[in-house]
Amino acid sequence: MASPVPSDESLPQPVLxxxxxxxxxxxxxxxPGGEPAVREVLGSLAGLVRAVGFPSPDGxxxxxxxxxxxxxxxxxxxPRPARLRPFRELAGPRHLAPATPGDLFFHIKAARPxxxxxxxxELVRRLDARVTVRDEVQAFSYFDSRNLLGFVDGTENPVGPAAAEAALVGPEDPGFWGGSYALVQKxxxxxxxxxxxxxxxxEKVIGRTKLTNLELDVPGSHKDVNTVTGPDGxxxxxxxxxxxxGRPGHGEFGTYFVAYARTPEVPETMLRRMFLGGPDGGPDPLLDYSRAVTGNLFFVPSAGFLESWAR
Known part of the structure; x- marks a missing residue:
């Protein structure tokens, strides 16, 4: 694929x-009937973020x-994004990746709660009764980038140009250049x-050492099942x-997982291996201790696309 280098009209949202x-x-x-209000909020989102964040530039x-x-x-x-489709529920021999309701997704990030x-x-106030909030999660970083199972998370994330290559739509769908697909699970x-x-x-379940985060050669581990290669290797x-x-008083400890991808086929392939298994490995042994309770697929349009509706 050609590397997606968006024009001014296709600058991405802050996915990267x-x-x-x-x-x-x-x-x-x-x-029903809430679409005009939703379009207005999406079109003015960048300005709303600037207004709320302006008094705290370091936030x-x-x-x-x-x-x-x-x-x-x-x-x-x-037109619509070429690969946008509903989340595909996966029912494996032991584990389920459910599909749950979701029309809108907001991923809000900051250094302060x-x-x-x-x-x-403010988003909920402006949308008011035009939407129903199906899920709301407040998340946090935990020690040195660890999840609540005690292991470092996100080690294999690409950086720099490789991140844009992996996460942003390019010339293969020119009307949606700079967008991204977001696969979301709780x-x-x-x-x-x-x-x-x-x-x-x-460590054998994860495929990494717990203290030092070093890779282990463990076929069928979480790391192994989630490594997907193309036809060229x-x-x-x-x-x-x-x-x-999490909410310790309610016995709730979790991970909110978002995969931003240039095409949904890549994270969907990972999920099929995790939940269904196959000749190359799986199901993921981590699912014996970690249960998916939501599942959605969204398209994240470019910032320019959203602002065009405000204009």
Whole structure:
């Protein structure tokens, strides 16, 4: 594929930004007749982020917005992104990747929780009864980039031009240059069962050492199952944006997983290997301790696309 270098009209939303220490995730469905209000909010999103974040320039506030397949035609009509489709539920022999309702996705990032909260509250206020919020998660960075299972997360993320190559649509779909596909899942962990394993057993499940994050040669491990190669043997990459969340008083410990990708085929292939297994490996042994409870696929249009609706 040619490297996606967007024009001014196709500048991406902040998909490629550095990981934040705080995030909020909102998934909502649009009520009948709510489309005009949603278009107005999406078109003015960049200005709203600037307004909320302006008094705190070091807060790093930003927001990525995505639209689901079922809502795209209602909001924007045709043409539509070439590979936008509903999330495909996967029912394996032991594990389920469910498909859940979702027309809109907001990924709010900042260095401070108050900024994320303020932007989320303003989005919900402006959308009001035109949408129903289906899921709301406040996430955070945990120690040295670890998840709540104690392992470093996101090690294999591409950086620089490789990140743009992996995450942004290019000339293969010129009307949506600079966009990205966002596959979104919420996982809940059985921490008690996980902590009952010896560290060596945990490392065999993950395929990395727990303390030093070094790769281990463990066929069938989580790392092995999630490594997908193309016909030429080149590893197919995505841009992962997973963050921990939890409510200890409710026994809730989880990971909110977002995969930004140039094409949804890559993360979908990973999920099929994880949940269904196949001749090349899987199912993922981590799923014995980590259960998917949501599943959505969104298209993240370029910032220029959204601002064109404001104009």
């Amino acid at each position: 930004g550095q990981p934040s220490s705080i995030a909020m995730f909102l998934v909502a469905t649009i009520e 790093g506030l930003c927001c990525v917005a995505g639209v689901g397949s079922g809502a795209w035609d209602r909001l924007f009509g045709h 108050d900024l994320c909260f303020a932007l989320a509250a 996982y809940l962990h059985d921490v008690e069962a996980w902590e009952a394993l010896a560290v060596e057993a945990q 080149t590893e197919q990459e995505i841009l992962r944006s997973a963050m921990p969340f």
